[in-house]
Amino acid sequence: MKRIMKVESLLLKKIKQHDNKDFEREYPIDFEIVHMASSAAIGRILAKKRGVNSEIASIACILHDYGRIITGLQENHANNAYEPVKELLEECEDFTEEEIENIANAAKNHSSKNVIGTPIEEIVKDADVFDCWQYDIPMNRPEQKIRLEKVIKELI
Numbered sequence: 001m002k003r004i005m006k007v008e009s010l011l012l013k014k015i016k017q018h019d020n021k022d023f024e025r026e027y028p029i030d031f032e033i034v035h036m037a038s039s040a041a042i043g044r045i046l047a048k049k050r051g052v053n054s055e056i057a058s059i060a061c062i063l064h065d066y067g068r069i070i071t072g073l074q075e076n077h078a079n080n081a082y083e084p085v086k087e088l089l090e091e092c093e094d095f096t097e098e099e100i101e102n103i104a105n106a107a108k109n110h111s112s113k114n115v116i117g118t119p120i121e122e123i124v125k126d127a128d129v130f131d132c133w134q135y136d137i138p139m140n141r142p143e144q145k146i147r148l149e150k151v152i153k154e155l156i
């Protein structure tokens with residue numbers, strides 16, 4: 001199986017395991033699933049346009065909110081993704097240490113929308129705001145609005 005599909009399948013399996021946990025989710029699990037898939041598609045387009053590795057960009061987008069999937073909480077969800085993303089990718093047994101580190105760091109840093117990061121990190125941040133915009137998720141922070149305006153210009 002291709003690595004993108006493998007990661008997506010494994011994440012869906014993890015989502016099922018976490019779905020009946022006894023806590024209130026800030027975002028419904030159905031949103032987590034569609035956001036995972038559609039931000040990955042946007043990430044792939046951005047990667048192709050920017051000359052970045054589109055497979056790694058897609059996978060980083062797929063996993064960027066894993067911290068929130070596990071905890072149900074928005075607060076600190078980017079930081080909370082770092083170790084679980086590494087564990088999930090290690091479980092795939094298909095990624096190098098360097099790839100795992102790049103993807104886990106993109107998840108960890110994706111909430112810092114006012115910071116310019118690595119090309120993969122930038123794709124995750126931009127795909128995230130563009131995808132939230134598709135679902136009418138309010139974005140109130142100025143740095144989110146600035147990013148969204150830029151990525152809309154790039155894609156539309």
Ligand SMILES: [Fe+2]
Nearest residue numbers: 035064065128
């Ligand atoms: Fe997100």
